[in-house]
Amino acid sequence: MLDKNTHPDDVVVKVRDLVFSRGSRRIFNGVDLDIRRGQVTAIMGPSGTGKTTLLKLIGGQLRPERGTIEVEGQNVAQLSRRKLFELRKRMGMLFQSGALLTDLNVYDNVAFPIREHTNLPESMIRDLVLMKLEAVGLRGARGLMPSELSGGMARRVALARAVALDPMMIMYDEPFTGQDPISMGVLVQLIDRLNHALSLTSIVVSHDVAETSAIADYIYVLSDGKVVDHGTPEALGRSQSQWVQQFMQGLPDGPVPFHFSAPPYGEDLLAGGKG
Amino acid sequence: MMDALAKLGRGALDFFERLGRGHLFLMYVLAGSPPLLLRLRLWTQQMYSVGVLSLLIVAVAGLFVGMVLGLQGYNTLVDFGSEESLGVMVALSLVQELGPVLAAVLFAARAGTSLTAEIGLMKTTEQLSGMEMMAVDPLQRVIAPRFWASFVSVPLLAAIFSAVGVFGGYFVGVGLLGVDDGAFWSQIQSRVDFHEDVMNGVIKSVVFGFVAAWIALFEGYDAVPTSEGVARATTRTVVHTSIAVLGLDFVLTALMFD
Ligand SMILES: Nc1ncnc2c1ncn2[C@@H]1O[C@H](COP(=O)(O)OP(=O)(O)OP(=O)(O)O)[C@@H](O)[C@H]1O
Ligand SMILES: [Mg+2]
Numbered sequence: 001m002l003d004k005n006t007h008p009d010d011v012v013v014k015v016r017d018l019v020f021s022r023g024s025r026r027i028f029n030g031v032d033l034d035i036r037r038g039q040v041t042a043i044m045g046p047s048g049t050g051k052t053t054l055l056k057l058i059g060g061q062l063r064p065e066r067g068t069i070e071v072e073g074q075n076v077a078q079l080s081r082r083k084l085f086e087l088r089k090r091m092g093m094l095f096q097s098g099a100l101l102t103d104l105n106v107y108d109n110v111a112f113p114i115r116e117h118t119n120l121p122e123s124m125i126r127d128l129v130l131m132k133l134e135a136v137g138l139r140g141a142r143g144l145m146p147s148e149l150s151g152g153m154a155r156r157v158a159l160a161r162a163v164a165l166d167p168m169m170i171m172y173d174e175p176f177t178g179q180d181p182i183s184m185g186v187l188v189q190l191i192d193r194l195n196h197a198l199s200l201t202s203i204v205v206s207h208d209v210a211e212t213s214a215i216a217d218y219i220y221v222l223s224d225g226k227v228v229d230h231g232t233p234e235a236l237g238r239s240q241s242q243w244v245q246q247f248m249q250g251l252p253d254g255p256v257p258f259h260f261s262a263p264p265y266g267e268d269l270l271a272g273g274k275g
Numbered sequence: 276m277m278d279a280l281a282k283l284g285r286g287a288l289d290f291f292e293r294l295g296r297g298h299l300f301l302m303y304v305l306a307g308s309p310p311l312l313l314r315l316r317l318w319t320q321q322m323y324s325v326g327v328l329s330l331l332i333v334a335v336a337g338l339f340v341g342m343v344l345g346l347q348g349y350n351t352l353v354d355f356g357s358e359e360s361l362g363v364m365v366a367l368s369l370v371q372e373l374g375p376v377l378a379a380v381l382f383a384a385r386a387g388t389s390l391t392a393e394i395g396l397m398k399t400t401e402q403l404s405g406m407e408m409m410a411v412d413p414l415q416r417v418i419a420p421r422f423w424a425s426f427v428s429v430p431l432l433a434a435i436f437s438a439v440g441v442f443g444g445y446f447v448g449v450g451l452l453g454v455d456d457g458a459f460w461s462q463i464q465s466r467v468d469f470h471e472d473v474m475n476g477v478i479k480s481v482v483f484g485f486v487a488a489w490i491a492l493f494e495g496y497d498a499v500p501t502s503e504g505v506a507r508a509t510t511r512t513v514v515h516t517s518i519a520v521l522g523l524d525f526v527l528t529a530l531m532f533d
Contacts, residue, residue, distance in 0.1 A: 056404075059408050061404060061407060061408070081412075085410040085412065086410070088407070088408055088409070088410035089410040091408070093405075093408040095401055095404070095405055095408075097400065097401050099400065099401040099402055099404065099405030100402075100405075101402055101405075101406075102396075102397075102400065102402065112409070112411075113409045113410075113411070116409070116410075116411045116416070117410065117411075161409075165409075
């Protein structure tokens with residue numbers, strides 16, 4: 001079994017000099033990062049820095065303007081549609097919004113990727129689905145439609161679906177948002193267990209510093225289109241950077257701006273009806 | 276002045292870009308269709324929701340249109356003493372023109388709009404992206420079955436429209452206005468030519484079905500992923516389908532008269 005320490009150089013996702021813009025706004029401006037096999041790598045950063053965008057780039061849904069993203073040595077942006085889909089079968093992604101199929105119930109949502117990609121008999125699919133639902137504590141909710149779920153429940157169903165095909169890598173976009181303390185604890189454990197017991201590779205995008213630090217092997221902190229710091233949670237905790245200290249401790253004052261970039265407040269108020 | 280020109284230029288560019296996207300979309304849908312043959316259930320489900328559920332509105336509309344044709348036709352024909360030709364007149368109008376055109380327009384209003392809204396909302400709620408990340412191609416899994424179901428439904432609906440319409444004309448002409456029963460049917464039988472008349476109508480409705488399916492699905496797939504975007508796309512489905520169908524009807528009719 002793979003251990004996180006045996007293959008320190010085994011990089012699953014390799015991002016080099018990534019540049020990406022939305023309209024005229026630069027989201028990434030030269031980002032380098034490595035996601036190592038068997039580890040939980042956390043991506044943190046203020047809201048709107050492009051964490052979700054980064055996951056979409058890794059999944060090949062967006063193309064970088066410059067730079068490369070390699071997943072298992074394959075340049076994602078240059079794969080043919082068929083090869084890209086082959087690769088995606090081995091990547092699970094938990095969307096920030098859940099992205100459940102609204103015309104299918106919980107059970108069928110989790111069964112969906114299994115039915116699409118395998119020819120397993122229905123009885124085996126049932127066992128698999130119930131196993132995954134049990135893991136997120138929603139076996140009893142299998143008959144509900146997505147519209148009948150709370151936000152936190154929907155995300156857990158989406159998590160069960162993301163792991164349904166036992167992928168080699170899972171990307172979690174804010175798995176903890178909207179969870180009560182108990183399910184949060186369960187999810188933290190679940191991600192940790194999935195990763196370290198099955199030697200999956202995980203990318204966790206999250207704002208929850210404490211929970212994420214508890215399970216992450218490595219953390220990248222993004223801001224303003226760059227990686228501002230990276231390291232193990234302990235190393236980041238001792239970081240000299242005021243920026244990282246402010247972010248990790250959630251202090252309102254410091255170098256991290258809370259506001260989306262804007263002209264000075266006073267000026268804006270005095271500008272009257274000019275927009 | 277320059278502003279207006281620039282605006283015109285941008286509008287034209289947007290238009291052609293969209294047209295290009297529309298054709299690419301169609302190509303991907305057609306290329307992604309063969310696997311559907313192994314999963315006919317996906318297609319039959321859609322046949323039900325786009326085809327069967329449009330049946331009632333098409334049949335009712337066909338009946339009324341046939342009845343109006345019966346009335347109008349009788350009033351014109353009776354002046355020339357040729358009211359026995361009422362059946363032919365009603366049947367030809369329906370089979371060649373009104374059946375294909377109105378069935379396609381009604382289809383756009385009844386089923387096309389709901390397809391656009393459904394696909395647009397799936398896009399808005401990231402369900403399509405979600406499928407892509409699960410390595411399921413939404414063009415194959417979601418769009419293609421709906422495309423073929425619509426494509427097959429429109430000609431069938433047009434046929435039903437025409438058939439019900441002929442009965443509507445019969446009911447008014449023979450039942451209410453006293454046209455001879457035998458003459459009504461025998462004239463239809465002897466003067467409506469299968470190859471010339473019926474097939475022309477079928478060709479039209481096949482073309483319209485293709486266009487109606489394409490527009491409804493592309494509008495949904497290309498919708499701006501917001502509530503407003505989906506609302507506009509839904510409106511565009513009806514407007515664009517109606518205009519495309521009427522325009523193509525003229526072109527096809529002109530070609531067929533050759
Ligand atoms: N479809 C889009 N079109 C244009 N701009 C977008 C789009 N999606 C995101 N953006 C912009 O890209 C930036 C990064 O968005 P992203 O969703 O990746 O942020 P995030 O780091 O995931 O934030 P959060 O923590 O709030 O989820 C945002 O500033 C947003 O304004
Ligand atoms: Mg996000």
